[in-house]
Amino acid sequence: MVLMKRKLxxxxxxxxxxxxxxxxxxxxxxxxxxxxxxxxxxVFLGNKEKHPSFASMLLQxxxxxxxxxxxxx
Numbered sequence: 001m002v003l004m005k006r007k008l009x010x011x012x013x014x015x016x017x018x019x020x021x022x023x024x025x026x027x028x029x030x031x032x033x034x035x036x037x038x039x040x041x042x043v044f045l046g047n048k049e050k051h052p053s054f055a056s057m058l059l060q061x062x063x064x065x066x067x068x069x070x071x072x073x
Contacts, residue, residue, distance in 0.1 A: 003015055006039055008038045008039055009038060009040075009041060022058070022061050024058070025046070027046070030046035030048050031045070031046055031047060031048065032046065034046070
């Protein structure tokens with residue numbers, strides 16, 4: 001298994017996983033959230049529109065152990 005590294009805009013290197021995981025925010029006010037990709041600088045804003053199959057997708061990923069976690073900076 002070869003560990004790939006990604007270089008962030010601030011020069012840090014982080015490990016790339018073999019498969020993607022979901023990072024989920026539970027909130028009553030989604031529009032207050034902003035997520036920034038530290039590799040390419042793209043910014044994603046939360047919105048209140050519902051995803052038609054999100055619940056089943058989430059359950060499937062939980063069962064596969066592909067859920068990440070956030071940490072306070």
